[in-house]
Amino acid sequence: MIGADDADGGAQRGGVARGSSATRAVGDWLDVADGDGSGGSGSGSSARGADGEPLRLVARRLLVRPLSSSRTGATAGLHDGVFGPPGAAGAGSDSGNGGSGSGGDGPTPQQLLRVAAGLVVFRIANALAVRTHFDPDEFWQSLEVAHEFVFGVGYLTWEWTYRIRGFAHPLVFAGVYKALAAAGLDDTDLLGCFAAAADLYTFRLAWAMFGPSVAKWTLVATIVSWFNFFCLVRTYSNSLEACLTAAALFYWPWPRSAGEPRPTRSGFRIALALAAAACIIRPTNAILWAFLGVRLLAQRSVRRLAVVLDTIAAMIAAVCVSMSIDYVFFGTWTFAPWEFVRFNVLHNISIFYGGHPFHWYFSQGIPVVLLTLLPLCAWGIAGLGATPAGRRKRQYFWMCVWTVCVLSIQAHKEFRFLMPLVAPMMLYAGVGLHRIELADAVAGRRGWASHLRRAMAAVCVTNVIAALYLSRVHQRGVMDVMHWLRDETHQGRVDDVLFLMPCHSTPFYSHIHRNISMRMVTCEPPIGVTNRAAYRDETDVLYDDPEGFVRTYFETQLGNKTLSWPTPAPALGAFHTAAGVYMDVPGQPYRVRRYTWASHVVMFDNARLWPLVSRLMDGSDYTQCARFFNSHFHDDSKRLGDVVVWCRPVQARGRDSSSSARVESQRGAEL
Numbered sequence: 280m281i282g283a284d285d286a287d288g289g290a291q292r293g294g295v296a297r298g299s300s301a302t303r304a305v306g307d308w309l310d311v312a313d314g315d316g317s318g319g320s321g322s323g324s325s326a327r328g329a330d331g332e333p334l335r336l337v338a339r340r341l342l343v344r345p346l347s348s349s350r351t352g353a354t355a356g357l358h359d360g361v362f363g364p365p366g367a368a369g370a371g372s373d374s375g376n377g378g379s380g381s382g383g384d385g386p387t388p389q390q391l392l393r394v395a396a397g398l399v400v401f402r403i404a405n406a407l408a409v410r411t412h413f414d415p416d417e418f419w420q421s422l423e424v425a426h427e428f429v430f431g432v433g434y435l436t437w438e439w440t441y442r443i444r445g446f447a448h449p450l451v452f453a454g455v456y457k458a459l460a461a462a463g464l465d466d467t468d469l470l471g472c473f474a475a476a477a478d479l480y481t482f483r484l485a486w487a488m489f490g491p492s493v494a495k496w497t498l499v500a501t502i503v504s505w506f507n508f509f510c511l512v513r514t515y516s517n518s519l520e521a522c523l524t525a526a527a528l529f530y531w532p533w534p535r536s537a538g539e540p541r542p543t544r545s546g547f548r549i550a551l552a553l554a555a556a557a558c559i560i561r562p563t564n565a566i567l568w569a570f571l572g573v574r575l576l577a578q579r580s581v582r583r584l585a586v587v588l589d590t591i592a593a594m595i596a597a598v599c600v601s602m603s604i605d606y607v608f609f610g611t612w613t614f615a616p617w618e619f620v621r622f623n624v625l626h627n628i629s630i631f632y633g634g635h636p637f638h639w640y641f642s643q644g645i646p647v648v649l650l651t652l653l654p655l656c657a658w659g660i661a662g663l664g665a666t667p668a669g670r671r672k673r674q675y676f677w678m679c680v681w682t683v684c685v686l687s688i689q690a691h692k693e694f695r696f697l698m699p700l701v702a703p704m705m706l707y708a709g710v711g712l713h714r715i716e717l718a719d720a721v722a723g724r725r726g727w728a729s730h731l732r733r734a735m736a737a738v739c740v741t742n743v744i745a746a747l748y749l750s751r752v753h754q755r756g757v758m759d760v761m762h763w764l765r766d767e768t769h770q771g772r773v774d775d776v777l778f779l780m781p782c783h784s785t786p787f788y789s790h791i792h793r794n795i796s797m798r799m800v801t802c803e804p805p806i807g808v809t810n811r812a813a814y815r816d817e818t819d820v821l822y823d824d825p826e827g828f829v830r831t832y833f834e835t836q837l838g839n840k841t842l843s844w845p846t847p848a849p850a851l852g853a854f855h856t857a858a859g860v861y862m863d864v865p866g867q868p869y870r871v872r873r874y875t876w877a878s879h880v881v882m883f884d885n886a887r888l889w890p891l892v893s894r895l896m897d898g899s900d901y902t903q904c905a906r907f908f909n910s911h912f913h914d915d916s917k918r919l920g921d922v923v924v925w926c927r928p929v930q931a932r933g934r935d936s937s938s939s940a941r942v943e944s945q946r947g948a949e950l
Contacts, residue, residue: 385486386494391479394498398478401502403471406512412754413513414695415783420444421514422789425453428608433788437803443622445601445615446608447559448516470518474511477522478502481702484529485709488672496716497709500655503738504705505745506648510695517698520561525702527553531571534578534671548589555597557699559604562616563686564699570681574674622806629691631804631811639692640683648697651741652708655734659710675703756909756922760881761790763905763924767879768793772929777877779892781818781917785881798877808868817871820864822917825891832862833874838927840899876901878927883909885920892925901925 386394419436427433428449438444455469478501485497501507511518530550532542557564572590576583598614605613623629635643646653660676663669679700686696715731724730767773768791775796778785782802791797800821805814821828831849835842852863854870861870880901882892904926913919 385483386491391483394482395475395479398475399472402474402478402512403468405474405508406468406471409509409512409750410755410758411750411752412757412785413510413749414515414693417513417515418786418789419783420516421449422452423787424449425451425456426789426792428453429456432794434797436783437806441618441622441806442605442609442613442615443618445559445562445605447601447604448519450604450608451519452514470512470514473519473522474507477511477525477702478507480525480529481705484525484702485706487529488533488706489710489713492716493706493709493713495709496712497705499735500652500705500708500712500738501702503742504652504701505650505742505749506694506698506701508742508746509749510698515695515698516560517695520557520564521698521702523553523557523560524564524567524699527551527557527568528675528703532575533674544585544589547586548593551589551593552596555593558616559597559601561699562619563696566685567678567682567699570678571674623691624689626806627690628804628806629689632691634690635692637687640687640697644692644694644697645683648694648701649704649708650745651738652705655708655711655738656704657707657711658714659707659712662710662714676707679703752911754910754913756907757785759907760905760922760924761786763907764879764881765791765793768795774878774932776879776881777874779880779882779888781822781915782816784883784918796877798874803869813866815867817864817869818917820867820871822887825888829891829895832871834876837876837895838899838901838931842895878932879904880925882923882925883918883920884923885916885918887917887919889920889923896925900931901927 419434420438423433424435424439424444424446427435428446451469478498481501482494482498486494489497511521527550530542530546530553532547532550554564554568558568572586575581575586601616602612602614605615649656660673663672682700683697686692712731712734715734719725719729719731727733764773764776773795776791776798778797778799780800782800784799787797787799800818802816802818804816805811808814815823830842830844830846831851833842849865851865854861858872860873862873863870880892882888884906902925903923905924907922909918909920909922
């Protein structure tokens with residue numbers, strides 16, 4: 280197998296001389312990549328032109344060699360007081376990780392600046408291009424919480440009532456809400472910069488571990504990845520976690536071969552700080568750092584006490600910062616990670632939102648996330664060989680395996696939980712692409728005969744199509760309707776909104792940015808419920824019997840029409856409050872507040888609810904005022920179809936156009 284970071288670097292290895300142009304090109308690259316200068320001396324038989332050996336045999340001989348250094352020197356250690364004594368070989372670089380491993384001194388500042396500028400432009404454009412919905416947590420656990428904290432208007436889900444979420448992630452958006460508005464910017468600029476930082480650190484890590492050519496292909500894989508394009512620029516806590524993890528992995532003291540530049544203790548502390556921040560954002564991030572920490576302590580000549588003391592200091596600081604941030608938000612001392620574990624692991628509340636078999640991440644999650652980059656990752660990992668250096672370079676692969684295995688224990692699984700592992704997997708995709716590139720050079724394959732060109736065509740076509748379709752088309756209607764409602768609200772044409780659809784199908788106040796009345800059908804989990812099998816949340820009750828739900832829990836006045844039913848609504852216990860009338864739900868431990876028909880009703884056009892509502896609207900003064908395409912398919916039948924908005928005319932609501940501005944200033948003033 281081809282050696283991207285082969286310490287000997289000679290093109291003559293395995294009986295190859297530097298006689299042919301293809302072989303000479305490979306040798307020149309190895310000299311540059313390794314910075315070793317050892318690529319010119321020859322031993323063994325020569326290639327075609329010297330003794331007539333076919334190039335295919337040369338390629339075969341190279342391809343069975345490991346993609347790792349053949350040196351078996353002692354594992355390098357931190358020379359700044361963590362492993363070896365101060366002053367050990369291998370001065371650290373300004374990056375804090377002590378050099379670039381196989382890549383010499385790493386990219387120059389000018390190179391980094393050019394790459395960083397290009398990535399920032401690309402990721403901001405990426406953030407602006409994403410116009411679809413993926414998962415409710417993108418809005419309901421970040422922007423909605425920050426909006427409520429800053430402006431006092433927002434909807435806090437049950438997680439915040441029970442304090443199982445930490446405020447550190449929403450604080451990022453709360454702190455910049457007004458600053459971005461004052462500067463005339465948008466939160467997409469911030470998200471694009473975060474994603475660009477993740478790309479940049481992935482590139483630098485690949486350069487440090489494997490050299491510049493592998494770093495180049497790693498950057499290509501990172502940019503082409505459909506999952507990065509689709510998810511990395513979203514407001515998930517997983518997105519910020521992935522960015523912090525990529526940076527921390529760059530500074531982490533991964534094992535080095537003897538003679539390679541070594542990391543510094545200051546870099547190790549930077550890695551700890553970034554890892555601690557990632558754990559504050561997502562406590563499950565500690566899973567991968569536990570693996571790396573144990574591997575670090577297991578290395579020979581490690582000054583374990585220094586490592587442990589630095590780690591304890593970082594953990595204490597992280598807990599203090601996390602609890603202080605949550606105290607500001609909740610008004611009381613809270614340790615959110617424990618509450619998260621208590622509810623989602625010990626009480627297994629997360630299973631209420633879906634469960635999957637143990638193998639799901641391996642059989643579906645990883646193949647979908649990596650798509651056609653998966654074979655390249657496997658090819659790159661296989662190319663590292665079984666030498667000590669190859670085993671060291673596979674450390675991040677085993678970290679990914681460990682993390683996925685631990686995450687698989689929990690029944691609730693999601694694609695976005697894999698986001699922190701995408702960056703390290705891109706390293707091995709870069710190695711795989713470089714192996715193909717080098718094999719093509721040895722074999723003299725050019726044009727469409729090149730395996731690299733064919734591989735990149737397959738990767739680009741599949742990933743670009745997936746990225747564009749999922750980012751621009753699939754589930755776009757639930758976003759478009761919120762933009763439309765925001766414009767209508769700002770024009771004073773909306774009194775209130777009812778989302779007659781499954782819970783959290785759309786964003787909420789963070790997109791409307793007006794203090795108007797909005798209501799959705801809820802889906803609270805069965806907290807404290809003994810018989811979970813019989814539990815049905817409000818959304819379930821609605822879709823189990825749509826007509827019975829509307830007859831029982833909705834007022835009978837639908838605009839200018841009074842609803843009449845063949846059978847009367849059942850007599851249920853009612854509890855009157857200033858907020859409204861709360862009615863019992865038979866067999867369930869909660870009450871439903873009676874619904875009123877809002878000026879705007881938003882719903883999906885599908886067979887589950889549409890026939891009933893369209894029949895009720897017939898004969899009333901409600902009309903279809905907007906319709907938005909949402910998706911061609913969906914795994915939830917309740918979310919199939921277009922998004923439709925029913926509206927009552929302004930005049931029918933006792934208003935005219937001259938009073939709109941006055942009512943808007945009274946009820947929907949800008950926040």
